[in-house]
Amino acid sequence: MVPTAFALVALKQFVSCTPSEAARQRIRTGVEMLFDRACVGGGWNAGNSIVYGAPLAPHVEPTAIALIALQDEFPNQLIRDSLAWLKLHVENLTAIWSLSWSILSLFLYGIPVGELKRRLADRIGDGSHIRDNAALAVAALALRCGETIHPFALMR
Amino acid sequence: MTTSRRQFVAASAAATGGASTWAWVRGTEGIDVRRPNSRVSILTAADYSCDLEALLLPAIREFQLVVRGKSVLLKPNLVEHVPGKAVNTHPKLIGAAADCFRRLGAKSVVVGEGPGHERDTELVLYETGLECELRNRRISFVDLNRDELVRVKTKADYSGIGHLWLPRTALSADLVVSMPKIKTHHWTGVTFSMKNMFGIVPGMKYGWPKNVLHWHGIHESILDVCATVPIHFVIADGIDAMEGNGPLQGELRKLNRIVLADDPVTADVTCAGLMALNPQAIAHIQEGSRFLGNAESNRIVMIGEAMPKSIEPFNVLPDFRYLLASR
Numbered sequence: 001m002v003p004t005a006f007a008l009v010a011l012k013q014f015v016s017c018t019p020s021e022a023a024r025q026r027i028r029t030g031v032e033m034l035f036d037r038a039c040v041g042g043g044w045n046a047g048n049s050i051v052y053g054a055p056l057a058p059h060v061e062p063t064a065i066a067l068i069a070l071q072d073e074f075p076n077q078l079i080r081d082s083l084a085w086l087k088l089h090v091e092n093l094t095a096i097w098s099l100s101w102s103i104l105s106l107f108l109y110g111i112p113v114g115e116l117k118r119r120l121a122d123r124i125g126d127g128s129h130i131r132d133n134a135a136l137a138v139a140a141l142a143l144r145c146g147e148t149i150h151p152f153a154l155m156r
Numbered sequence: 157m158t159t160s161r162r163q164f165v166a167a168s169a170a171a172t173g174g175a176s177t178w179a180w181v182r183g184t185e186g187i188d189v190r191r192p193n194s195r196v197s198i199l200t201a202a203d204y205s206c207d208l209e210a211l212l213l214p215a216i217r218e219f220q221l222v223v224r225g226k227s228v229l230l231k232p233n234l235v236e237h238v239p240g241k242a243v244n245t246h247p248k249l250i251g252a253a254a255d256c257f258r259r260l261g262a263k264s265v266v267v268g269e270g271p272g273h274e275r276d277t278e279l280v281l282y283e284t285g286l287e288c289e290l291r292n293r294r295i296s297f298v299d300l301n302r303d304e305l306v307r308v309k310t311k312a313d314y315s316g317i318g319h320l321w322l323p324r325t326a327l328s329a330d331l332v333v334s335m336p337k338i339k340t341h342h343w344t345g346v347t348f349s350m351k352n353m354f355g356i357v358p359g360m361k362y363g364w365p366k367n368v369l370h371w372h373g374i375h376e377s378i379l380d381v382c383a384t385v386p387i388h389f390v391i392a393d394g395i396d397a398m399e400g401n402g403p404l405q406g407e408l409r410k411l412n413r414i415v416l417a418d419d420p421v422t423a424d425v426t427c428a429g430l431m432a433l434n435p436q437a438i439a440h441i442q443e444g445s446r447f448l449g450n451a452e453s454n455r456i457v458m459i460g461e462a463m464p465k466s467i468e469p470f471n472v473l474p475d476f477r478y479l480l481a482s483r
Contacts (some may be wrong), residue, residue: 003363046363051404052342056404060276094282
């Protein structure tokens with residue numbers, strides 16, 4: 001569902017000024033797909049939400065990214081539950097990738113991220129121990145969240 | 157690679173009305189890396205607090221592996237942290253194995269994994285306690301989901317995928333040690349050393365949960381991956397194992413065993429035996445025994461402990477009852 005979420009962000013961003021009916025339909029399909037893949041009680045993981053009748057747990061990063069894709073949707077119960085799940089699970093989070101995406105996501109919903117940014121900065125230090133450039137890049141964006149243009153904020 | 161067509165019928169199929177019949181559309185030709193004899197060792201361990209290094213080191217020595225001066229990749233099974241569930245290869249066993257290979261003179265020992273479900277590998281390391289274990293022992297970790305990639309032609313062609321982008325760390329290691337968790341699995345029946353190699357297939361290229369391999373057939377992809385990146389040694393964590401709806405949501409099963417082997421098929425056959433399941437009914441193990449390793453008892457040398465005389469079969473999902481019935 002993560003590729004779908006990013007595709008949604010791109011589609012919504014690119015057609016915001018000149019939305020075609022085809023683009024609108026494609027966006028609706030993507031949104032419905034995300035809703036369909038949501039975990040029981042809110043949130044998302046990278047794959048199925050239920051296997052052999054047993055619900056799978058959501059993960060932080062896919063939940064944060066799905067919420068970014070849904071930022072301009074009506075805040076239905078699923079979105080509210082997912083947001084509540086993310087807020088709860090980010091409380092003790094220290095992993096750079098998940099923390100960074102959480103900051104970028106929560107900020108879009110007007111949730112204060114100052115403490116999370118401080119925690120992220122502590123974790124990163126001077127960045128020299130981070131070997132994953134993708135994590136470093138997302139962390140850099142998250143640390144400037146609210147200070148510069150948010151790269152994933154949709155034009156409305 | 158040719159695309160010979162043949163039919164695999166598990167030995168159990170006749171008895172089970174064909175429940176485990178598996179049709180291979182493609183295959184392999186000319187590859188046979190089986191050795192004349194393979195060795196396996198079953199170790200008993202009450203829990204993870206015992207001195208695992210003291211247990212492992214003499215047992216590994218018995219295999220007389222050439223470790224000195226070699227680069228060793230330990231490939232555990234890390235999926236995600238699920239409290240109370242025996243999902244992941246235990247950090248203590250991974251740490252003990254790493255120290256054993258260092259004591260045996262390895263030039264380098266790294267732990268590498270590309271979790272197939274949780275996309276944030278660092279999070280898995282923290283939550284499972286592996287990060288702390290590796291830090292304390294000064295062992296490096298490589299996220300195989302995001303490692304430098306090399307495009308390689310698969311050395312078998314069961315999946316039809318032809319080529320795979322694989323992590324340089326896995327391709328360049330002199331000694332690849334698969335360290336699976338002994339579990340049931342809701343798609344493949346079981347997950348041992350061969351299925352564990354899905355973790356070397358990078359998520360950054362193939363997505364989570366490694367979707368491309370699923371679409372090309374899980375058993376087929378397992379065979380292609382294992383043919384392309386050979387497993388040189390296996391240390392399977394069955395101290396705490398999983399039964400039922402594995403690999404994430406099954407129940408804890410105290411098996412109290414570690415399986416060592418110098419052959420992945422031998423290891424997997426032994427793990428299945430410890431679960432009282434029929435390895436011949438597991439498609440990738442049965443087909444792997446044709447070219448990747450030995451499954452026949454007359455080509456397997458047991459070192460140390462024998463197989464327990466009486467084993468309570470592991471619970472399996474209804475779709476996999478033929479694994480029990482065909483014993």
